[in-house]
Every structure is written in C-alpha cells, then in structure tokens.
Amino acid sequence: MTAGLTARMRVRRGGFDLDLDVAVAPHQVVALLGPNGAGKSTALQALAGLVPLTDGAVAVGDRRFEDTAGRLRVPAERRGVGMVFQDYLLFPHLTARDNVAFGLRARGVARRTAHAKADAWLERVGLIAYARSRPGALSGGQAQRVALARALVVEPDLLLLDEPLAALDAGTRIEVRAELRHHLADFAGCTVLVTHDPLDAMVLADRIVVVEHGRAVQSGAPSEVARSPRTDYVARLVGLNLLRGKAKGHGVALECGGSFVTRDTVDGSAFVAFSPTAVALHRSRPDGSARNVWHGRVVGLEQHADTVRVQVDGPPPVLADVTTAAVAELDLTPGAPVWVAVKATEVSCYPA
Amino acid sequence: MTAGLTARMRVRRGGFDLDLDVAVAPHQVVALLGPNGAGKSTALQALAGLVPLTDGAVAVGDRRFEDTAGRLRVPAERRGVGMVFQDYLLFPHLTARDNVAFGLRARGVARRTAHAKADAWLERVGLIAYARSRPGALSGGQAQRVALARALVVEPDLLLLDEPLAALDAGTRIEVRAELRHHLADFAGCTVLVTHDPLDAMVLADRIVVVEHGRAVQSGAPSEVARSPRTDYVARLVGLNLLRGKAKGHGVALECGGSFVTRDTVDGSAFVAFSPTAVALHRSRPDGSARNVWHGRVVGLEQHADTVRVQVDGPPPVLADVTTAAVAELDLTPGAPVWVAVKATEVSCYPA
Amino acid sequence: ASEEEPADKAGEQSRQVVVFAAASLQESFEAIGTEVEADHPELLVTFSFGGSSALAPQIVSGAPADVFAAASPATMQQVVDKDAAAGEPVLFARNRLQIAVPPDNPADVDSLDDLADPDLKLARCAAEVPCGDAAERALAAASVEVEADTLEEDVKGVLSKVELGEVDAGLVYRTDVQAANGKVKGIDFPESGKAVNDYLIAPIADAPEPDGAAIFVEFVRSERGRKILSDAGFDVP
Amino acid sequence: MPASTSPDHRLVAARARPPLPLLVPGLLALGFLVLPLLGLALRAPWRRLPDLLTSAQVLDALRLSLMCALLATLLSLLLGVPLAWLLARTDFPGRRIVRALVTVPLVLPPVVGGVALLMLLGRRGVVGQYLDAWFGLSLPFTTAAVVLAEAFVAMPFLVIAVEGALQATDSRYETAAATLGASRWMVFWRVTLPMAAPGVVAGSVLCFARALGEFGATITFAGSFPGVTRTMPIEVYLRLQSDPDTAIVLSLLLLAVSVLVLAMLRDRWTRSGLT
Amino acid sequence: MPASTSPDHRLVAARARPPLPLLVPGLLALGFLVLPLLGLALRAPWRRLPDLLTSAQVLDALRLSLMCALLATLLSLLLGVPLAWLLARTDFPGRRIVRALVTVPLVLPPVVGGVALLMLLGRRGVVGQYLDAWFGLSLPFTTAAVVLAEAFVAMPFLVIAVEGALQATDSRYETAAATLGASRWMVFWRVTLPMAAPGVVAGSVLCFARALGEFGATITFAGSFPGVTRTMPIEVYLRLQSDPDTAIVLSLLLLAVSVLVLAMLRDRWTRSGLT
Ligand SMILES: Nc1ncnc2c1ncn2[C@@H]1O[C@H](COP(=O)(O)OP(=O)(O)OP(=O)(O)O)[C@@H](O)[C@H]1O
Ligand SMILES: Nc1ncnc2c1ncn2[C@@H]1O[C@H](COP(=O)(O)OP(=O)(O)OP(=O)(O)O)[C@@H](O)[C@H]1O
C-alpha cells in the first residue's frame, strides 16, 4: 500500500522557526509558495531527513519516517525520496551520466542498465550530448536539468523539488515543465514542489500551500486559492486561468464547453492558460483584436488592495482581475451579464 | 577618462565555442539574453578575466585588459570588476557582512568603514538581520541578495551580473530590481547583465544582445529589438512596452504624451510596463473593463510564426501582438486608424 | 664478500645459527661466520645486527636467537636478569678509547690534557652509554677537567662530527678510527687502559640450535676468531 | 554549477607572478629542504654505486624495503581511511581523546614503539603468546613484522592527513547522495572518498615515505635478518657503523627509488581517481 | 547556497550506526595503534615517575623539546604553507620534480639528514663556513640547530598535507575573491587559508608530532648537550642504553605532554579559525 504523505513539522534553525503541516495524497503534487526565507527549503530538507525535526512526525502511508514522540528517525538514505536541491549539488567528480545513474546504482541496478536509463533521462531533458561532461563544464540551466533527471530517474515514493525550473530559459522551461508534468502524471508517489513561478505551481500542482515566516497562511486547490486568495501577495502570485480541452491547430475545444483560439498550435489534449489580468470585461460585444469573446455572468467579486478578482460563469468560467474603477463603471455585481474577451496572444497552450 | 567596454571575445571551452563582440558605453547596461548553454556565463567570465580568451581583446576605455595579439592579460583582481555569479560563490567561512565587506577590505578600506558600508548594503537588500549569518544559514534568495550586495558595494568600473535576480520571489524581486535600477542609474561604469527575465532586461538594460550557440543573433536597444525581433524566440522574450512618466496615485502622465491608469500606486517619476500581448486593438472605441483606451494609427507590422507585432503610433506609441486572423479581420495595414485598449491590471508601474 | 652465501644455503636443509650482535661487530662477525660455515658445512650462520640496547629486549621477549654478543656489560645484564642467557656470559673482546682528530689536526691535539682547552670543540659520548662511561673513567684517571660541546648517544655520532670537522677532537674507540679509513687520525693516550669497553657473548637459554650456538661462541674465542677481532682493532683477552 | 575538481574545467584566474609574501618563503622552504640533499649528492662517492647496485645484499634490502613499505601503506589505507572517516564524520563520546591517541605513535621514539609491539605481539607478549600457543604463529623477526612495525609508525600520518581532508570537503554532497538512497558505505565509497582523493593521496605519500624510512621500530620488532627483515634504512644504519660514505650513497639510492615510486603512484592515482 | 564548513550549520544526514565495512577496519586500526601503547603503559614502572618528574635533567629536556618542536612547527608553517601553495596553485616547469623532491627528506634516514645539514650549515659546510667566517655564526651545538634539524625533518609532512588540502578545496571561491579585487596574497590569506584550515591544522599536528619525536637528525646536526640540545627523544635513547624501564616511562611522559599540547592547540585553532 502506498498512501499519502502526512507531515507535522516543527524545526528550529538558528533564529528561524518552521511550523508546518503538509499532507499529500499519492499521485498528488503539492506546491509550496512563499517569499525568500519563508522556510520552503527547510521544509523539504526536513521531509528528506536532512534536518531533524524539533517536534512532529513524518510518515508516508504506514511507513513512519520520523516521530519525535517515538524517538523514531529513519535516515535519509532509507526514506526513498528523490530530491532536487536549489543549488543542484551535482557530484563534481562524476559525469552527468554518472550523476543521473547514481541513485539507480545505489539501489543495486546493474551499471549497464543504470547507464541506459540515465541516458534516456538525459535525452528527455535535452542533454544527451553532455552525458560525459562534469558538472563544472555545464551551464547553470544544464546543471539544473541534470539535477532534475537525477531525482526523477529513481522513481522515488516521495519527490521533493526545490525550484526545479528556476535556472531554465523561457524556451527550455516550457519543454521541461511539460516533461515534468507528464512524469508527475504517471508518478504514483507524492510530490512536494517549491517554486516562485505561479505558472509552474498552477500547471504542476494539485494543491498549493502558501508559506510565510515558516507558517502556512493559505492552502487549497490552485483554482480555489486563485479564486479567493487571502492576501494581495497570494492573489498576484496565484492568479491563473487554467482550462483543459482538445486542441487542433490554433483552436481548442474546451472540456467545460466553449472553444478557444490560441497563438500556439498544439494537437490533442491540451491546457489553456492565461492570467486573470488578461481577461477584459465588456458591457457590449467588443469588435477588437481579441479572438476569444464570449458571454457570461458575474458570480462573485473579491476585493484586494488595488484590484478586484471577478469570477465569471461561462462557459468557460474564468477569473478576471479588474480595477475598482472598472467594477464601478461596468456596474459589475453578482448576476450581471458581461462580455468576456481574451486576446489569443495572451493565451498559452501546452500539451496536457 | 572612463570610456566604455569594448570586447572581442573568442573562447573555446571543450566542444563549445564563444564568438562574441560586446561594446558597452559608460553608464550603459547591456543585457545578454539567450537560452541555456548559449555562452552567457562564459562571456562574463571572459570579461572578468576568469577564463582566458582564445583570441580577441578586452578593454575598458584606454585600460586594456586582455589582448591575445599583444599577449597582454591583466589578472582578474586588477580589472576592477564586480561580479555576481550564477551560483553566488559566497565565501562559506565568512559572515554575510564580511562577504559584502570583502571587496572593500581588498581595496584597503578600513575595517570599520567597510563594515558600515556593508551594513548599509545589507539594509538595502533587506538582510541586515542576517549580517552575522554564514552563507550556509541563508536561504537561496537571501544568498543571492548578499551576492548582489557584495558586487555592488565596491562600485567597480565594470559590473557583471549573472542572473542576479533569478532566485528571488516575486515580491522581493520587484524591490530588488528597483534598487538595482537606482544603483545602475547612479553608476558611472559599464554593466553587463545576464537574465532570463524579459522584464529585467527591458527595465534594466539600455541595449540587448541575444546570444545563441555562442554567437550574437540580434542586438540593439530594447525598444528596437522589441519592435522588430528577428526570430520568434526573441519576439517572445523581448516583447515589452516600457513608458516613462510622472505617477500620482493610480495615474501616470506619460512623457511621450497621454496618460495611464495602473493597478499599482506610485508617486513621482515612474515606469509603466506591459506586454504587447496585453494590448488589444479595436475598430471602434471599446466599452469594456480596459482603463486605458486611446486612439492611434498603425505604422508597421512585423509577421512572426503565429503572431504579428503591430507598431501603433500614439500618444503613447505601443507595440501590440495580435494573431494573423485579427490582422485580417481588423484590416490592419500601415496607416489604418485603431483604438488601443490596455487593462490597468495588465500594467506594472515601478518608480523610475 | 660472503653476502650471497647465506641466502644460497637457505635452500638446503641446513641448521641455522642465529646470532644477535652489536652493530660494531658487523665486519668481524661476518668474517667469523664465513669461517664457521666453512668449518661446519651443515651450519648456516645468520646475523641480526643492531644496537645492543635494541637487541636485548628482543631476546628477552623471545626472539629466536641462539647467541647474543653485546657491546656492554649492562645490556648483557638485562638478558641475564631475565634468565635468558644460558650460562655466564664471557668477555671476548675489549675496545679501547682513542682521541680522534681530523687528519690535519687543526687544534694540535696530542694528549688528553689538550682537551681541557675551553676554545676547543670536543665531542664525546654521554655517561649513560658505554663509550661515555669509559671516557669519564679515562678523564678521571688523567684528572683532566673537560667541557664537551656534545655528549653523544653513540660513538658513531662522535666519529662523524670529527670526520666532518665539526669538532676538533672526539673520544672514540680504536676500532672506529681503524674503520674510518684515514678520514680521522687516532691518538693513543696512556690512560686508555682505564677507558675500555667490554664485549660479552653468551648462548641463549631457549636457543633453537644450542649446538650451533656453542660452536659459534667457541670459534669467537678461538685463535682464528681472536685474530679476526684484533685485526679489526679490538683488544682480545 | 558545483565545484569542479578537474583542473582543465576550472576557472583559471590569470596567473601572474605569485605574490612575494608567498614566493619568498616558499622558495626558502624549497632551498632549505633541497640544498642539503644537493650537498649530500655532490659529495657522495658515486663511483661506489655500480658495486652497490650489483650487491645482492643491497638489492635484497631495496626490494624488501619497497615491498614492505607498499604493503604497510596498503594496510594503512585499509584500516586508516575508515578510522579517519570515523573521526571526521561520526560523533561518539570520547572522540577527541581517540583523535589525540591516534597522534601519539607519531611522538613515540620508534624504538620504544618497537618495544611496545614486542610487548603486545612478541612471543611472550600480551596477545602474542596466544597467537603462538593457539596457532603456532610467531610474528617478530618475520617480514610480516616489518610490515606491522612500519604500519604502526606510518599509519597515523595517513589517518591525520585524511581526516583533515575529510573535514575540509563539503559534506552537503554526502547528504545529496543519501537522498538518492545511497547507503553510508556507498556514500563513502562513491562520494566522500573521491572528493577527498587529493587528501588521501597526500596521506598515502606521507605514509609510504615514512614507512620506507622506518628504522627504529623495525629493527626492534623485526630484527635485521638479511633478505627477511633488513630493510634499506637498517642497511644504511649498519653501513654507517662501518663505512659512512657507502651509507650516504645507499640513502641517496633509497631516495631516488622512492621518488620514482611516488611519481609513478601519484600519476596513476591522480589520473584514474579512486573509484 | 555555497558550502558550509561550520558543523552546526550543516545539513546532518541522520546518523545511524556507521556501516560495518568502515566500523570494523576503523576499530581495528584504533586497536592496532592504541593497544601497544596500553601494553607499554601497563608494564611501565610508574613508581619511578615522581623521581623523573623532579629530575632537572628530565624537565630541561622536556621544556627544550616542547620549545624546539613548537618553533620548528612555526618555522614550517611560515615556510611550508607558502611552498604548499606554490605546488598546489601555480604552474611552473618542473613542478612535479619539485614536489617529489619535497617528499624526499621523509625517506632519508634522519641521521643522514643530519649529516646533510652539517655538510651545508656546519663549520666547514658549503654555506656554514661563510656564516662562520663572516658573522662568526656557528649553528651546530646550539638550540637553533635543534629547531633547524627538526624543521628539516618535519616540514615535508606539513607541506604535503597542506598541499593535499589545497588541492581538495574549491578554487572557484578564489576566483570570486579575485573579481572583488583581492590581491593574490589577500586571496590566500582571507580565502584559501581559512578554507583549507582543517588541512593546515592536520599538517601542523603531523609536523609538531614528528618534530617532537625527532632524534637522528637532531643529535647529528645539533649534538646532545643537556639543557641546550638534548631533547626528550635523545634522553630516551640514552636511558634505553642504561635503564630501559626508565626510558619507557620517559617516552610515555613525552606522549602525555604531546597529547596535552596538541589538544590545547587544536582547540584554539579550530575555535578561532586561522584569520
Ligand atoms: N542551516 C541553517 N542554519 C540556520 N538558519 C538557517 C539555515 N538554513 C536556513 N536558515 C534560515 O531559515 C530561514 C528559511 O530558510 P529556507 O532556506 O528554508 O528558505 P526558503 O523558503 O527556501 O527561501 P528561498 O526562496 O530564498 O530559497 C531563512 O531565514 C534562513 O536564513
Ligand atoms: N568549464 C567548462 N568547460 C567546458 N565546457 C564548459 C565549461 N563551462 C561551460 N561549458 C559549456 O559551455 C557552454 C556555455 O556555458 P555557459 O555557462 O556560458 O552557458 P549560459 O549561457 O550561462 O547558460 P545558462 O543560462 O544555463 O547559465 C555550455 O554548453 C557548457 O556546457
């Protein structure tokens, strides 16, 4: 039986204090979001068994990793976690291939098989040409991709990713993110992801936990958190409309009804993503460059410092960020009919 | 006399070959953009004197740093550069304060003065509370800010920044970026910046050089590159409308004429930034949520893979990314009148 | 000259006599060993040379030795005290002190009295070791007060300092001067009769090869043995 | 982009002339260490070398010396590296005392060390008497005794040098290896050891050199039988008694051989790493 | 987030029992190094200790030994660390040969080393004769000679251990320091040295211990005069000839003192770092 991760972590570290509960079901991805120094990396290290808990318990299913009450503590190497470190920590004396194969070799996989699997992963992250390079001869982004491959190749029970895409350039990022999503979809274990990029969080995570000063300040499904962010900070960070559908050329037929025109051409199952700020609301049907125009009805409004997040029923249902002035001018109240416009160039479309 | 940086760099590194010319005037910031492994870090290291040129010459004004023809090579410590490394390279045995003070102490500044200046910089990057922490006790983002302070405090002739903001969370990033901009505005030397973030590049740089496979594929002022990006990749990376004005509350009176409503409230001199994809074009005046609506005239169109970048005369003049279908439907040709709409929530506003 | 032979003979099933001997006896004893082997082809004489003070504890702790030849009565006594010697050790050689000076004799030394000159650089052995003990006795007998610059742990240290000209004179054994092959000059002095060092030899109690041990000890004390020793500069009683 | 240890991938700061405060003392040190040898070499009676080089006794001693020193180094590596690791990477009560105790054989006059070994492993020693009674095994005065004596004297050098190197390497790579499921042994073997390789090499060089030069403990614990326990330093010592000049030539010969061996081993180690 | 070297900031992998392949040989090594000493300590006639401890000659020798060993270590640090740096961080023709030459005094029988020093610095030595003629300076038979002899024998240990440590530290931090305008000297002093500190400490321990135990070169180059040049090891050797039991007690006394000194120095070094 593989059941989920349950962690109640309390860690003192110098003057810093982490107090965080995390639960992740199998197959689920939880994203930790939060400002620098919030304790995200510390939480991952505690889960991996690299910093001891001051108090609390960590378990995956019925495998108890740590329990300060029971004085139990399974060492890192027997937890079966895969981890991508924020600063990669690739072994400087091993080639990229040997770095990736390391975890397999540790699990007793024969050299030949391990190398073959490592090469397959290097291929996936686009670095097969660098298989024999040492980390010192890789660029920052290349190193991060190798670190990602190293963690993923072992198919661990618990996957811990600390900003796994931060050093990647825009183009590579899209590819690697899609690759990662694929992998996570097939992945039976639990994943905890730290990222600063809301798109990463929304695309990859099933649940979001916002951490500030070592405490969870909000958590929930991305769409929930996006709909009613509890602070302005969270609102900015977690604003994203994410819709699923079948794509053909520039068009996507959405699962929830309606269709979309996008800039990117994708074929097959796809995600459509755009920011609430990209959604324009109109009283009458607009005649402009926006390729996606439909009629909807306001179902909720949520005021933040300078903006109002408007929840509009569809199909498709979307979130729109507008200024308070616009709310007043358009007379947006729950139940009000509106025209929704989203420019195709504002919409990203990824294969799902 | 401080004159600009001129560099003709050719570096062989294993199988990789860098062949790049860079010229930076005093007071100017040049951003290197490009995918992972393009050679950006290598170029910075060559400028700093950390990797020898295979061929070429580097000089700042009449100070020649390196010249393979003349067999001249000034060692790194006598080039007077400041450098932020992609992986920070903070001295692990020194506190944050001592790390920042290091360059000053190297220049013979008295300990007390050096510490005072270091503290001032730690204050600026919001880390004065961590002055006595060792790098091992800093989070990734904190370490990056210390690295930034360490490079900036010495006020070098040549500043080399390798993804100085990559590990920062969204909130801190805005602050630190503004702080960096301020600093660069006062800074008499030349700056070369590597970044993956187009906003960083557009806000901070006077000139952009796009590097791929070790070669410059395009360069020019950000607005130029943004107006006519030579590849789709560059188009996506470097699309940004950046306008300058005087802000008061949510309004900004633009220097180039016209005014803007923004979500953020700023007072005084400010930048207004929004993506070309956020700009909607209409045949008639739209009545929607967009707070910024004005009338303009198409002056140019530039076709890319899936989008067309439309140059619209103002005031203010802007770039808009629209789909080919929209171009056809709106009949956008040079000279055609259009209504331009930009949602306030799509617009970022920073103190300049 | 006989160096290869023991190794060659080791192949045959010969009886091995193991002799632990003071390092200063090396040349003489190796010559004696060759002769013993010539006389008794069934025997193979093997030596372990070293400082007497290093050899004594080895024998005490059960080294497979048949014979022990010590350069001082004190070290032999350590073996006797632990009942490790078979029978009373016998005196088989004496070594007499000489004044050793560099060949050019820069300080013009020709008697013990000359050593009293405070400007003269002098080396001798420390009182704790046999050659130092002998030196003290000689100086006492001559009633000379000398201030040495160094009190060495063994006589070779004194000799090398004379050879290198570091000191103007040193008190060493006659055998050492002889072995130095003209690199130092030896000066006899009348009181040297009081400054002798006794070499003792004894078979070992647990000797694996007691017969061989007896044969070797006997040869050392024989006329041929005495000849070899006196050629090397020893006094033989 | 983590540390690179292979020199060709390193960032190379421009190598101007080394700073005087380092160059001057460094050269002084070099002079101090090398000039005496030079003096020795110049004055040594080299014409005796051909004789010596064809003397079976000398060749035996040389062969024996090299073999024993190599075996002692191997033994020290096998036992000493784990000990260094225990000292550097585990926390047990009394670790500081243990570390100090390890240093101790360095200070012990070698002859006393030999006596101590005799007291422990000699035929009448605390442990030795049982070895003798139960297995009929007698260590002293055998070639094995030479190896043991050399290892006893030389192993501390290895342990301390390796411990220093382990302390200086970044243990975060080890934690990264642990998250990949590597057992502590595998972490040690595939990460710790390769990363500390330069220190292990340095320690082995020290250990080998010390073992090769060992005299006091060897002659006391193992005796000086030609071909069995008489190593070069003992040969040199004995020659010093009778013929100092030859002794010097022999020492220089020993030197030359040891330099050769070290150069060869170092090259191999540095080339292939330790994995 | 670069390497952290202070243990409290380190990520600590859970410390289960060390793996057997490390624990067993480690403990074996410990036993091998410590048991002989224990045997020695148990059998030593400790009742003579009070006498010895009040004997002026013994106390003189002890004081002299400590002083000379400390001075020799200091001298070795001053000269040897720069040499190690030159070997590890600069590239000059013949570096490999120089490195091998530095190893060489390790292998040289110490007595021969003493002879070499005499040939160089003695009254008639290559350099010594001028020292004598021009400055009236004569080194042999002085305390300074003891320090020199000990440094000659012990410095290579320091050099090689420190070089190993330097090789193992990540030189990228040095390039970072260079970009901050630090001269090579400052890089060395503020970055290289502190980062290699564990190796320097290890090297110093080796050097000190070796100097403290030095016998052959000292007695040959400096002689043995009570209070001036007669160090503890020489005292021990002398006693070994006349009264071996006392010699053993003296050696153990030397051990105890050296452990004490090393523990004190180590603590201080490790606490304050080297800057
Ligand atoms: N080893 C340590 N010892 C003491 N304090 C530490 C240590 N590591 C981290 N800290 C402190 O704990 C806090 C949380 O650090 P952590 O690395 O978990 O932050 P983070 O959320 O990952 O931030 P970032 O986004 O910048 O990586 C920070 O204030 C940091 O200074
Ligand atoms: N020390 C080295 N030796 C050999 N090749 C190297 C070395 N460092 C970098 N390279 C190679 O040179 C190329 C350029 O690397 P560089 O670090 O300059 O890329 P970059 O543009 O900074 O990429 P990133 O955005 O990922 O940091 C890469 O292909 C890399 O593998």
Ligand SMILES: [Mg+2]
């Ligand atoms: Mg972090």
Ligand SMILES: [Mg+2]
């Ligand atoms: Mg880079």
